[in-house]
Amino acid sequence: MRRPTRRRFVPLAAAAAVTALVTACGTSASTSASSSVQPITVGISLPLSGQFAADGLATLNGYKLWADDVNTNGGLLHRPVKLVIRNDKSVPKTVTSDYNVLISKDHVNLTLAPFSTLLTNAAEPPTHSHGYALVAGSATGGLVFAPTSYHNFFSVSLPVKLEMGAFAHWVTKLPASQRQTAAYPEVSDPFADPPVEATALTLHHAGVRTVYQNAGPAAAVSNKQIQQAATTVALRHPQIVVIGSVDLPSLLIFIHTFEAQHYTPNIMIAASGPDQGQAFLDKLNPVNAQDIMVPDGWFGGEQNNALSHVMVEDYIAKYGGTSADINADVAEAYSAGEVLADAVTATKGVDNTAIIKYLHGPVTLQTVQGPVRFLRDGENPKGQAFIFQWQSNGQFVPVLGPDTGAGGPAAQKPKWQTG
Numbered sequence: 001m002r003r004p005t006r007r008r009f010v011p012l013a014a015a016a017a018v019t020a021l022v023t024a025c026g027t028s029a030s031t032s033a034s035s036s037v038q039p040i041t042v043g044i045s046l047p048l049s050g051q052f053a054a055d056g057l058a059t060l061n062g063y064k065l066w067a068d069d070v071n072t073n074g075g076l077l078h079r080p081v082k083l084v085i086r087n088d089k090s091v092p093k094t095v096t097s098d099y100n101v102l103i104s105k106d107h108v109n110l111t112l113a114p115f116s117t118l119l120t121n122a123a124e125p126p127t128h129s130h131g132y133a134l135v136a137g138s139a140t141g142g143l144v145f146a147p148t149s150y151h152n153f154f155s156v157s158l159p160v161k162l163e164m165g166a167f168a169h170w171v172t173k174l175p176a177s178q179r180q181t182a183a184y185p186e187v188s189d190p191f192a193d194p195p196v197e198a199t200a201l202t203l204h205h206a207g208v209r210t211v212y213q214n215a216g217p218a219a220a221v222s223n224k225q226i227q228q229a230a231t232t233v234a235l236r237h238p239q240i241v242v243i244g245s246v247d248l249p250s251l252l253i254f255i256h257t258f259e260a261q262h263y264t265p266n267i268m269i270a271a272s273g274p275d276q277g278q279a280f281l282d283k284l285n286p287v288n289a290q291d292i293m294v295p296d297g298w299f300g301g302e303q304n305n306a307l308s309h310v311m312v313e314d315y316i317a318k319y320g321g322t323s324a325d326i327n328a329d330v331a332e333a334y335s336a337g338e339v340l341a342d343a344v345t346a347t348k349g350v351d352n353t354a355i356i357k358y359l360h361g362p363v364t365l366q367t368v369q370g371p372v373r374f375l376r377d378g379e380n381p382k383g384q385a386f387i388f389q390w391q392s393n394g395q396f397v398p399v400l401g402p403d404t405g406a407g408g409p410a411a412q413k414p415k416w417q418t419g
Contacts, residue, residue, distance in 0.1 A: 050090025062333025
């Protein structure tokens, strides 16, 4: 699944407005352009409450922004887009039920996916059985790309296993003296572990010696086990540490254990945690955040992608704030909408069989997240990824990926400071 929270969050005013859309029984909501023309309805189940509520609200903002932009520009096939939303409350079984209702009872024309790999996996069976295309923005874990993956499923974002690819490539270009040893502690999570394991393989082939890796535990690990793994890593003093953290608390165990052991890695990246902004800085000496890295799939300040630039302007006009206030979930959802709209336009209709065939064809589409071209299992290996790093001025900036400047990451983290 995707990490429970993300680097940027939906503004509170927007969240309140979205919550107000949900009916008293929590079953549906919709937006549409004013028109007497029959709308094209798009059904979506989203976690507007429960564990993934923050990301669900941000995802809904992305879908709403996409629909508003489409309607402002004449709609799809000269018809307005209407979103039909159901609240799955972050429960996979409810997701499955929601899509059956959206298709069989609400008779929506099209569907878009929920937030996360976990919830989207529950949406695959019902949409497949009804022959509906399911386009996703945030479902990038292996669960949705399993050998029994559904032919109707398409994920527009870079597969999570490739998210640290730019980091791994950067390490292989460092002088050999700076990349002799590495450790890869994991916490048994389908989102956090794959990029760590892919990085370990790349660095191994580049001659970096693995001093620790606990890949493949059968069940979720406890905080005590995480602390034991962190202690083992610290005692072996690798130059590079690649952490499969699932959230901020699991990352902090590693950091505080490393501090207690007086061990500072030269290079440190985590699957999740450093992207939590002020929440991350509040949990440790802010100086100790310096040079820690984390991957993410979208950068609001990117200028080379004109589509992204326009989306950022539209978001600010609708919700206020700056590009730094835009959750990456917004861009993921918006991208999914763009791909679905491209398929409807290309096939000149809402026939899902034709849409599925088109998206499996030899076509490359452009989105606010970059290029999209699907493999047979629905993966988009052309997706882009950024590596962000906390720097000495307290700024959280992209250092690897498209349009990130020539500076690059720092390769020598300063020693931990106490107090």
